[in-house]
Amino acid sequence: MNFSIYDFTSFNQWIDKFLNDNLPAFWAVAVEMVIIGVAILLFYALVGLFLVYAERKVCAFMQNRVGPNRVGPYGFFQTIADFIKLMLKELIYIKNADQLLFNLAPFIVIIASFMAIAAIPFAKGLHAIDFDIGVLYVIAVSSLGVVGILLAGWSSNNKYSLIGAMRSGAQIVSYELSVGLSLITIIILAGTMQFSEIVEGQRDGWFIFKGHIPAFIAFIIFLISSTAETNRGPFDLAEAESELTAGFHTEYSGIKFAFFFLAEYMNMFIVASIAATVFLGGWMPFHVGSWAGFNHVMDFIPPFVWYIGKTFFVIWVMMWFKWTFPRLRIDQLLTLEWKYLLPINLVNILIMAFIVLMGWHF
Amino acid sequence: MNSIFEYFADIFHTVKSLLTGMKVTGRYFFSPWEIVTQQYPENRKTLKMYDRFKGEVIMPHNDHNEHRCTGCGICETACPNGTIEIIQAKIDMPDGKKKRIIDRHIYHLGMCTFCGLCIKACPSDALAWGQEFEHAVFDRSKLNKTLNQPGSSIIKDIVE
Amino acid sequence: MKEVINLPVKNVEEEEYHINMGPQHPSTHGVLRLVVSLQGEIVKSLKPHCGYIHRGIEKMCEKDTYPQIIHLTDRMDYLSAHINNHAVCLLVEKALEVEVPERVKYIRTIIDELNRIASHQLWWCSFGMDMGGLTCYFYGLRDREKILDIFEESFGSRLLHSSYTPGGLMMDIHPDFQKNVKAFIKYFRKKIRDYDDLLTGNMIMQMRTKGVGLLSKEDAISYGVTGPSGRASGFSCDVRKHHPYGVYDKVDFREILGTKGDTFERYMMRMNEMHESMRIIEQLIDNIPAGDYSAKMKAVLKLPAGEYYQRVEASRGELGVYCISDGNKTPYRMKFRSPNFSNLSALDHISRGVKIADLVAIGGSLDYVIPDIDR
Amino acid sequence: MTPNQLMFAIFSAVIIVFSILTVTSRRILRAATFLLFVLVATGGMYFLLRFNFLAAIQLTLYAGGIVVLIIFSILLTSHIAEKLEKPDLKKIIPAFLVAAGGALITIATILQHKFPVEIASGSERTNIRVIAKSLISTEKFGYALPFEVISILLLAAMVGAIILAKKRKD
The missing domain is CATH 3.30.70.3270 (Alpha-Beta Plaits)
Known part of the structure; x- marks a missing residue:
């Protein structure tokens, strides 16, 4: 066995071989699936807990505060305490709600985000499924999450929830377009939808640099529209606190609320990882042309660290958005999408296609 | 032509105003010495x-x-x-x-x-x-x- | 033939339905209940229901002596507590024909203006929060703390001071008062730029507020909307200018008037008033005359029988105190004309046809304080 | 039993159970939700067959698009307490007969076909590049013309929808 933090391929092959040697084929596959499932679930939970903590610290520092600082050093275990509290909290029974859908909704939301994380490459060889349609798959799966929000809003039998759900429906359906189109801009440049190939294509330079201005514009549009698609401020109309109390999850409590909460942060993590992978080179280190020494130092940093660093940078930018801007109104939200983002995006795709045709990219 | 100019002027002004706002929060994010919170039981x-x-x-x-x-x-x-x-x-x-x-x-x-x-x-x-x-x-x-x-x-x- | 599938024909887009905003709702800034009838997201009409924290302050005044009434008026509009106190003090002084020392007038004016700034800072916080920008809340509170520290140093408490008494002040200002106020103004002139960068200049905020919640001058007058909300519509209603009290007749300040009367104008009125208040303070702070901090008053104050009215410019509008005395040490009847009550009455008129999000913004721009409405 | 067979069994069971639930549920939003499960399971079936592109399109269009649209319109039109009326026997029987007849014909047709035991290696067929190339190819078996025709049709439909929506306003 040859374990290396720079390339997990041989490690994975070793596990695969070990299982196949010792178990019948069916059980080998089953055990592999369980291992991957548990690993992703663990990662999911840990990242979710950390993101909640990070969000609180980031917003606290932006607001001249200290943030959580009571539970553990620098309040590091605050989210774990919150999680325990949410687990122990009573699940309020809503009398006139549609119980089946009410209970189902948080699961749909969390399953959708859980499915999307499977296609994301964390490092070389650390990749659950490497679809040839990776980007399309992620777009497809993440579009399922809105169903959960709609169901939650409707089945709570609460007017605030219903308004929140309707806003969210209009918002996500229209912003999916921009997310898709801005990714298509890069797909044109990369010539593939497979995540591993997209990352590999950025070995000699990240796409955001390779694609000149159109790639940068696509990145900005992706940031804006993915912020909207994950229902985060300033696009948090679905749960607009000052207008709709808590929007679609007004009636949820305890662990069901925690699911929504976790799913929101994980969706943020997923779109940030896509942004990191597609625009910022995924786990590829940062290289500058012919500076061999510099490039060598960059290579020394493990790919997983590169991936996590880029992802958290994008997440930090999204948090920065949220804690700076006031919320948009629903009509402004749609104006932004249909009048600004979509036309710019379409023109951007054309320019990118032209650049690729002429071979002007690096 | 004028309306096209306005369209882009709009985008420019919006982005500029948003960046101004982000500058404020960004500045405070990187200046932790400006934190005003008093840590009560400790102090x-x-x-x-x-x-x-x-x-x-x-x-x-x-x-x-x-x-x-x-x-x-x-x-x-x-x-x-x-x-x-x-x-x-x-x-x-x-x-x-x-x-x-x-x-x-x-x-x-x-x-x-x-x-x-x-x-x-x-x-x-x-x-x-x-x-x-x-x-x-x-x-x-x-x-x-x-x-x-x-x-x-x-x-x-x-x-x- | 009977229809088998009875497809529901009710259409939320067309049907009018009601939601209760409040008494427990983040945007009503307290326990106010707005019964909003909506069509989709458009507000058709709304009905404010007040009285959830009615404490009977006017009735309670009838059993209290005049110095005791002061501490009740703190608790009406708790954000401009000093200004409320000032109204009652002026009323008693007017009725008793007491001439208060010049020093008291100066100090009262400075403190009133500081209080106005503090109140507008808190308004800015909560307006930002209503718009969805939570960071505003902390910046506003951060700067408000400085004013509250100044109050605490001189008068011992931060929010409800009861530091004015008929005839003067409860205690003299702290020796460091002038130094601290000047330091604060220097500090706040710098920090108010953050406010402009973060919210005023922000395009999202401007798009959400410009042309929304229009209140014409005529309507402002007929609804009795005063204060910054009224002045945004061009209704010149600044009591400080028209019926000066304290030393407002000696200072040079502008009555800020708007023209359009939309949410953004109401916002700008308060932002500009903060600058104007700082100007007033700067003119006075170095010229506080020496002297006594209170006029000689009798131990028991008895107003001559009759009716008295005194108005002041509170931070949200014109506060009037109307008092009938029958010559006893307690008033026969006390009535407060609170600015928020009148301002709230215009809410239905100006928010018809706007979206829920705009209703929240309009509510924030009217800046109502519920304890003042309910009294 | 191979894992593929197990997954096939799971997906088929999900499809059958939720299809029946979809048509028998008397709450309309529940029916729509069950339909979502059916469509997602169908997408899973495509993944099983390694028709990755088709599976993703199934998820995007049917599960993410059409079901969301259905749910959204239900949200706007129906109230939570509403239930569909119980259909009477007179209508159940003919409906059941028609459905059973359709199923019989389909099954009979499928059974006539001889399925090869081996799964076709088929990397050529499902390769995303091949699909993309044939979509915009103008040669024989190219789909450029149908693609453009459909886009014009969709454009016309969109314009029509906008006009209809505008008319209702005034």
């Missing part, structure tokens, strides 16, 4: 209230366990909320006359609105503001305080 030792801080009404006693309150009841009438209750006792003076003195000066902290009228009204300056501010208790009856300490007496030179 208890260094936390100092202003001299005039109205924490609660107290009755200062001197070293001989003496106070200045004559029990006249002016503070009781001055108080708008009925926070102060004066319970008087009668003692026999050496010259045979009966004299009324203070038995208990009861102060209901839970009802006090800290208006300061009692302190202002007191003719013998028996009352003052205390600096104590940690008033939280589990039992409401603990908020009913007797201001004159047990066994205390009035300072001799106070003339009624």
Whole structure:
């Protein structure tokens, strides 16, 4: 066995071989699936807990505060305490709600985000499924999450929830377009939808640099529209606190609320990882042309660290958005999408296609 | 043509204004020395209230366990909320006359609105503001305080 | 033939339905209940229901002596507590024909203006929060703390001071008062730029507020909308200018008037008033005359029988105190004309046809304080 | 049993159970939700067959698009307490007969076909590049013309929808 933090391929092959040697084929596959499932679930939970903590610290520092600082050093275990509290909290029974859908909704939301994380490459060889349609798959799966929000809003039998759900429906359906189109801009440049190939294509330079201005514009549009698609401020109309109390999850409590909460942060993590992978080179280190020494130092940093660093940078930018801007109104939200983002995006795709045709990219 | 120009001018202005806002939050994010939060229980030792801080009404006693309150009841009438209750006792003076003195000066902290009228009204300056501010208790009856300490007496030179 | 599938025909887009905003709702800034009838997201009409924290302050005044009334007026509009106190003090002084020392007038004016700034800072916080920008809340509170520290140093408490008495002040200002106020103004002039960068200049905020919640001058007058909200519509209603009290007749300040009367104008009125208040303070702070901090008053104040009215410019509008005295030490009847009550009455008129999000913004721009409405 | 067979069994069971639930549920939003499960399971079936592109399109269009649209319109039109009326027997029987007849014909047709035991290696067929190339190819078996025709049709539909929506306003 040859374990290396720079390339997990041989490690994975070793596990695969070990299982196949010792178990019948069916059980080998089953055990592999369980291992991957548990690993992703663990990662999911840990990242979710950390993101909640990070969000609180980031917003606290932006607001001249200290943030959580009571539970553990620098309040590091605050989210774990919150999680325990949410687990122990009573699940309020809503009398006139549609119980089946009410209970189902948080699961749909969390399953959708859980499915999307499977296609994301964390490092070389650390990749659950490497679809040839990776980007399309992620777009497809993440579009399922809105169903959960709609169901939650409707089945709570609460007017605030219903308004929140309707806003969210209009918002996500229209912003999916921009997310898709801005990714298509890069797909044109990369010539593939497979995540591993997209990352590999950025070995000699990240796409955001390779694609000149159109790639940068696509990145900005992706940031804006993915912020909207994950229902985060300033696009948090679905749960607009000052207008709709808590929007679609007004009636949820305890662990069901925690699911929504976790799913929101994980969706943020997923779109940030896509942004990191597609625009910022995924786990590829940062290289500058012919500076061999510099490039060598960059290579020394493990790919997983590169991936996590880029992802958290994008997440930090999204948090920065949220804690700076006031919320948009629903009509402004749609104006932004249909009048600004979509036309710019379409023109951007054309320019990118032209650049690729002429071979002007690096 | 003009409308196209406006379209892009709009985008430019919006982006500029948004970046201005982001500059503010971004600057504070990277300047943690500007944090204004006080970490309360930790800074208890260094936390100092202003001299005039109205924490609660107290009755200062001197070293001989003496106070200045004559029990006249002016503070009781001055108080708008009925926070102060004066319970008087009668003692026999050496010259045979009966004299009324203070038995208990009861102060209901839970009802006090800290208006300061009692302190202002007191003719013998028996009352003052205390600096104590940690008033939280589990039992409401603990908020009913007797201001004159047990066994205390009035300072001799106070003339009624 | 009977229809088998009875497809529901009710259409939320067309049907009018009601939601209760409040008494427990983040945007009503307290326990106010707005019964909003909506069509989709459009507000058709709304009905404010007040009285959830009615405490009977006017009735309570009838059993209290005049110095005691002061501490009740703190608790009406708790954000401009000093200004409320000032109204009652002026009323008593007017009735008793007491001339208060010049020093008291100066100090009262400075403190009133500081209080106005503090109140507008808190309004800015909560307006930002209503718009969804939570960071505003902390910046506003951060700067407000400085003013509250100044108050605490001089008068011992931060929010409800009761530091004015008929005839003067409860206690003299702290020796450091002038130094601290000047330091604050220097500090705040720098920090108010953050406010402009973060919210005023922000395009999202401007798009959400410009042209929304229009209140014409005529309507402002007929609804009795005063203060910054009224002045945004061009209704010149600044009591400080028209019926000066304190030393407002000696200072040079502008009555800021708007023209359009939309949410953004109401926002700008308060932002500009903060600058104007700082100007007033700067003119006065170095010229506080020496002297007594209170006029000689009788131990028991008895107003001559009659009716008295005194108005002041509170931070949300014109506060009027109307008092009937029958010559006793307690008033026969006390009536407060609170600015928020009148301002709230215009809410239905100006928010018809706007979206829920706009209703929240309009509510924030009217800046109502519920204890003042309910009294 | 291979894992593929197990997954096939799971997906088929999900499809059958939720299809029946979809048509028998009397709450309309529940029916729509069950339909979502059916469509997602169908997408899973495509993944099983390694028709990755088709599976993703199934998820995007049917599960993410059409079901969301259905749910969204239900949200706007129906109230939570509403239930569909119980259909009477007179209508159940013919409906059942028609459905059973359709199923019989389909099954009979499928059974006539001889399925090869081996799964076709088929990397050529499902390769995303091949699909993309044939979509925009103008040669024989190219889909450029149908693609453009459909886009014009969709454009016309969109314009029509906008006009219809505008008319209702005034």
